[in-house]
Amino acid sequence: MLHVTQPVEAGVARVVLDLITDQVGRGWEVWLACPTDGWLPLAARAAGARVLPWHATRQxxxxxxREVRRLSAILREVDPAVVHLHSSKAGLAGRLAVRGRRPTAFQPHAWSFLATGGPLGAASHRWEQWAARWTDLVVAVSEAEASRTAEAGISAPVVVAPNGVDVDRWAPRDRAHARAQLGLGAEPIALCAGRLAHQKGQDILVDLWPSVRARVADSCLLLVGDGPTRQSLEAAAGPGIVFGGASADLAPWYAAADVVVLPSRWEGMALVPLEAMASGRSVVATDVDGMREALEPDAGEVVSAGDRTALADAVSRRLADSALCAAEGASGRSRAVAYFDVRRCAAVVGDAVAALAHAPGRSNSTSRSS
Incomplete structure (x- = not known):
């Protein structure tokens, strides 16, 4: 099994590592091709995978x-039974390198054409339609993403494998202890964790935070993560906004929060709400792909993407009502354990790609012409 990914940090990397862990546990020989920066290569080796350097940029x-040529060399070296491509860059370079000559799964982790409009978005859409001929399986992380695949005219088979989280790792922790550990006080706290980028919408929260503080005095917005928009966010931030930086362990941050907020502009199925639910925290999020599947009404609130008033209202209501947050957190924890345990979710992918490897006529690199 060969996994290929360009992101080596944050959510995509976490999903890749979870799949590697499951597949190594099945006794498979698992390889990973990825850039050498970030935490993923070391973690994948520790999980039992063999890692090969694949230098690639996001765009x-x-x-x-050059990226296609390197992947072609890796394919000759590894000769995998199945190639599993993660996110848009691996999906582009990988399918150009493989060209249908061995079983290929593609997991978009949110379709690239959602990220941009205009000519680039249209070109990305056309590419995905055309590349479906070299895609034996699309792994969608939500029913919404699967529906979007069909609506976009991408005619590859689809399996839905929701993202999952380690519900033991993200077990609820004591809030007072976490706040003391992080040097935080007793003020109402909303947490937004993740890569600081346009997709994740932290700029929306920064813009509306004065209206939240007008209703809930001394409320604090914690932005934990790093990324390309950090400088602009810091320049725009007013009172009550704290930047926590990148963190190797989000558990104490979740524990310290009253509510976790995800103001994303697009997603496939984000991990942060699942981690927050498993941690026993109320969640407020925008209505992007996968969110309504993850978050039922008794675990938080989903508001229309782009409705800043509704987002501010939902956050303010929870910062002012600790009992509501506690009740939603307990419901979210139960839902995470029941539906989003990573072991169950990784098994869905493992079973699907095992079937792909053993499909008639798809057993080796000469099974289909380009």
């Missing part, structure tokens, strides 16, 4: 030719 460009 398409002239470097794609």
């Amino acid at each position: 398409p460009g002239p470097g794609v030719v």
Whole structure:
């Protein structure tokens, strides 16, 4: 089994590592091709995978030719039974390298054409439609993403495998202890954790935070993470906004929060709400793909993407009502344990790609012409 990914940190990397862990546990020989920066390569080796360097950037460009050539060399070296491509860059370079000559699964982790409009978005959409001929299986992380695949005219088979989290790792912790550990006080706290990027919508929270503080005095917004928009966010931030930086362990941050907020502009199925639910925290999120599947009304609130008033209202209501947060947190924990345990979710992918490897006529690199 060969996994290929360009993201080596944050949510995509976490999902890749979870799948590697499951597949190594099945006794498979698992390989990973990825850039050498970030925490994923070391973690994958520790989980039992063999790692090969694949230097790739996030964006398409002239470097794609070099990236395809390197993947072609890796394919010759590894000769995998199945290639599993993660996110848009691996999906582009990987399918150009494989060209249907061995079983190929593609997991978009949110379709790339959602990220941009105009000519680039249209080109991305056309590419995904065309590349479906080299895609034996699309792994969608939510029913919403699966529906979007069909609506976009991407005619590859689809399996839905919701993202999962380690419900033991993200077990609820004591709030007072976590706040003392992080140097925080007793003020009402909303947490937004994740990569600081346009997709994740932290700028929306920064803009509306004065209206939240007008209703809930001394409320604090914690932005934990790093990324390309950090400088602009810090320049725009007013009173009550604290930047926690990148963190290797989000558990104490979840424990310290009253409510966890995800103001994303697009997603496939984000991990942060699942981690927050498993941690026993109320969640407020925008209505992007996967969110209503993850978050039922008794565990928090989903508001229309782009409705800043509704988002501010939902956050303010919870910061002012600790009993509501506690009740939603308990419901969210129960739902996470019941439906989003990573072991169950990784098994769905493992079973699907095992079936792909053993499908008639798809057993080796010469099974289909380009």
